[in-house]
Amino acid sequence: MDFEFTPEQEKFRQELKDFLEDELKQGTFQPSCDAWIQGYSPEFTKKVSQKGWIGLTWPEEYGGKGRSHIDRLILTEEMLRYGAPAACHWFADRQIGGGILRYGTEEQKREILPKIIAGEAYVGLGLSEPEAGSDLASLRTRATEDGDDYIVDGQKMWTSCGMFMNYLYMVARTDPDAPEHRGISEFIFPTDLPGVTITPTIDITGSTAWAEVFFDGLRIPGKCLIGEKNRGFYQVVNQLDYERAGLERLMGNYPLFDAIIEFVKETKKNGKPLSGDTLIRQKLAQLQVEFEIGRLLTYKVVMVMEEGRAPNVEASMAKAYSTSFERRLASVTMDILGLYGQLWAESKYAPVLGMCSHSYLASTGYSLQAGTSEVLRNVIATRGLGLPSV
């Protein structure tokens, strides 16, 4: 056993911190919650690319750096700690690049991976549909073969970074007569094609981080197919493990944690700092305990990836646990701030940069994205503990 990072890994962490501190000083970004999914900043993504930090774990022959999953863990940990705006590249870096490496053609690897690494391909995720959420296999979007092309008709929902993506990764039904799981294929294509309409979904916080995407007679070349036709469901299941595996499920609203700790140290009530209040100390310490557990559960996921295994059960456990932590963090912060907690960021009275109100509302969705906590517990129980599926 070894619970520490190597000196090289610590050096890398320091390099990241220095970079992020510099960017903060330059005003490239302000720390914010959910910046990994909502922080649109082509400028920041370009800078991350120039540092060689997109596609960090990918093979060098495709422009990656061939580094370990632990290095990527450190990278994401610092990006999240600082609340850096990484949404333009996050999804492609996290799961799409890996999917293409695993199932894509040589041509796709040569064409798309360098664009992702260059911070130029912003890839949205086209998985959910109005009638296909947890039950992804019931999706209805059709991709019908027409000569060398496919004609796509249907609708996607909750497409991450839908409003600024220039590529869409998508799953669609390619064999309507086959059993549900065996008639689905994966595609990736540019979004500036005729037949694609994108409409923002305004979430409970007022954010437009997600979108609805409509396909009306969209024609895409056959080379957009990833992997084997009609095997897409099995390919995507693997990709979902990686979608669930990261620290963003624990640290999505981490800037709020830092901010509330500073707040209770600096704020006085009846002449005494709030941090001296036993109840507040206990609540924040409990959050810290829970955070450390989430950190270890997620580190375990990365250890599994490092061993070359898909982190199926481990990622499910880490995500289900960690998103409930994020929710509690927001809730405890709201309790501590009381009436002030409800103020939006633009209010002059809003404490902790107004992150509390945003996080409190946004965190209602954390346990739903990328596999609901219920689906994840099913995975832990059946695949992890061997309980019977009936």
Next chain:
Amino acid sequence: MDFNYSEEQDMLKTMARDFLTDKCPKTLVKEMEEDEKGYSPELWKEMVELGWMGLVIPEEYGGSGMSFLDLAVLLEEVGRACLPGPYFSTVVLGGLPVMNYGTEEQKQEYLPRIAGGEAIFTLALTEESAGYDAASIAVTAKADGDSYVINGTKLFIPDAHIADYMLCVARTDEKAEAENGITVFIVDARSPGISTTLLKTIAGDKLCEVVFENVSVPKENILGELDRGWDIVTKTIEQAAVAKCCIILGAMQQSLDMTVDYAKERQQYDRPIGSFQVIQHYCANMATDADGTRFSTYEAAWRLSEGLSCTKEAAVAKAWACEAFERVSTLAHQIHGAIGCTTDHDLQFYTRTGKSAALSFGGGDYYREIVAREMGL
């Protein structure tokens, strides 16, 4: 970063599991709860032969010189087996402080006897207030020529009734601040003036009231320095808390394993109850609690092994383990149904021993306060 056991630790774990499954069945655990001594001398002897008493004691004092992390692996199995007797008291509460703070003479005198299974040790720390803070220490030790005379009452002292030696934490300077006037003494448990009374507890684990009445202890039996004993106590509490986490982890994992097995077998409405989603989700929650306990416990144990600071990690591990155990135990009972609440079923052993371990050396509130301090609050 590596969360896996080494090959040697895997072997130690397997050997311990096999040995305890064979030699420490629940019939023995039950028998020992009712036995006044509370342990089996035959089993103790076999544990000595396996080298368990001297596992972490350096080779020069008759031990195997293994690490605290190795001991953690063994203690998890001890918890899984509900091993009765003074193993924890002797090795963790007695052996480690003597090893860490004893003079060369003290180490030469006591450690080989611990490793050889000839001396049972315990720590006489807690008193009426049942707290783990320095202000709770009211037992006094007053200088009298070349000796100190100890007076007062200790409570909740494990295995004191069979101990050969106690590390007694006593106040030697009543005028000093709470933490500055405390000394640890190695006391011959059979000294005149010591009387022990067994307390009846839920786990039947032989906690005692120990009354010291004019107990004379030679000066040379001071462990560490006069009036500076609280540092020893603090470190010992930290090690004991992590060690208790291992016991809790063993109890928790065994409760989960039994529950999953039962959920697969138990049929209701013509299907195994483990096929119902609510039961599956209970089990998933239990598994998450167990893994959280595992990783945080081993992180703390690893840091102790490496000689790194561990205040925050030990506090996180114990704060988590205490409450995770409560959740796991509650769900294990819910899934087992009424049979799990009977003395015929093994689950109740873990409910009792796990809770006892959770209460020992500080619970959630105590460790959250430490975490708060570590956070700079």
